[in-house]
Amino acid sequence: xxSRLPAVESDxxxxxxxxxxxxxNARDAMPHGGAIALTISxxxxxxxxxxxxxxxxxRLAVVDQGEGMSEATLARATEPFFTTKGIGKGTGLGxxxxxxxxxxxxxxxxxxxxxxxxxxxxxxxxAATRDVSNAPxxxxxxxxxxxxxxxxxxxxxxxxxxxxTVAMLEDLGHTVIGASSGEEALQAxxxxxxxDLLITDHAMPRMTGAQLARRVAEILPNLPIVLATGxxxxxxxxxxxxxxxxxxFGQQQLSDAIERALMAAPELIPLKGAQ
Numbered sequence: 547x548x549s550r551l552p553a554v555e556s557d558x559x560x561x562x563x564x565x566x567x568x569x570x571n572a573r574d575a576m577p578h579g580g581a582i583a584l585t586i587s588x589x590x591x592x593x594x595x596x597x598x599x600x601x602x603x604x605r606l607a608v609v610d611q612g613e614g615m616s617e618a619t620l621a622r623a624t625e626p627f628f629t630t631k632g633i634g635k636g637t638g639l640g641x642x643x644x645x646x647x648x649x650x651x652x653x654x655x656x657x658x659x660x661x662x663x664x665x666x667x668x669x670x671x672x673a674a675t676r677d678v679s680n681a682p683x684x685x686x687x688x689x690x691x692x693x694x695x696x697x698x699x700x701x702x703x704x705x706x707x708x709x710x711t712v713a714m715l716e717d718l719g720h721t722v723i724g725a726s727s728g729e730e731a732l733q734a735x736x737x738x739x740x741x742d743l744l745i746t747d748h749a750m751p752r753m754t755g756a757q758l759a760r761r762v763a764e765i766l767p768n769l770p771i772v773l774a775t776g777x778x779x780x781x782x783x784x785x786x787x788x789x790x791x792x793x794x795f796g797q798q799q800l801s802d803a804i805e806r807a808l809m810a811a812p813e814l815i816p817l818k819g820a821q
Contacts, residue, residue, distance in 0.1 A: 552673035563713035564644040575612025583609045602673040615659040643709035701731045701746035714797045728753030748775035770807035
């Protein structure tokens with residue numbers, strides 16, 4: 547490891563979630579035990595190398611001694627919703643989200659694996675081009691109703707946004723069910739034992755967040771709902787009476803929106819899923 551590593555500009559919640567996801571995958575790949583090695587280093591990338599812009603990068607690597615992946619599995623590992631885990635043991639979003647995070651940050655995700663030997667996952671992030679040593683670290687001040695643990699259904703058709711939202715909610719201490727469409731959300735509500743709050747993106751195909759909210763209100767009229775949207779205004783009558791959350795949002799804005807929705811709810815009682 548380099549004695550002094552450069553800073554990188556990345557969302558700390560997403561990056562922490564990415565590393566946790568990789569380590570959990572490594573653990574699950576070693577049902578009979580084994581070692582997981584985490585390393586970090588500074589690397590210089592030249593022209594034409596790794597499909598990255600030339601410059602300095604921070605490389606975070608996780609290496610396990612697990613079962614490894616075949617070439618066919620490795621080729622699909624970053625596809626959204628692709629997973630080799632059993633039902634209920636993984637969404638297949640982890641590596642896809644990490645790939646999206648690194649790409650949007652100007653970096654890359656590299657995977658190497660051999661069946662029976664193990665897997666190496668590398669996150670490459672460009673070194674910061676400005677001084678961030680004195681940048682403030684914001685710690686969310688979670689207060690009020692949203693500080694109690696909730697079971698939340700989070701809905702977004704953008705897999706990266708959904709992954710980030712789930713990570714922030716879990717970091718706030720909540721249990722989260724993720725869904726990528728209105729149809730999936732309704733199915734999740736029907737199957738869930740108890741849901742305390744729904745947070746949904748608005749601009750989704752087939753069923754918008756506002757349309758989903760109306761469907762949910764018919765089934766669970768007391769369920770608090772947060773509508774997340776990147777648009778300054780919605781069409782007249784859309785999302786009326788719902789707690790709004792402007793996109794993009796951070797953890798504090800998310801927490802505040804949850805608290806507003808809970809405070810506006812007519813009755814804060816455990817809500818059974820639709821039957």
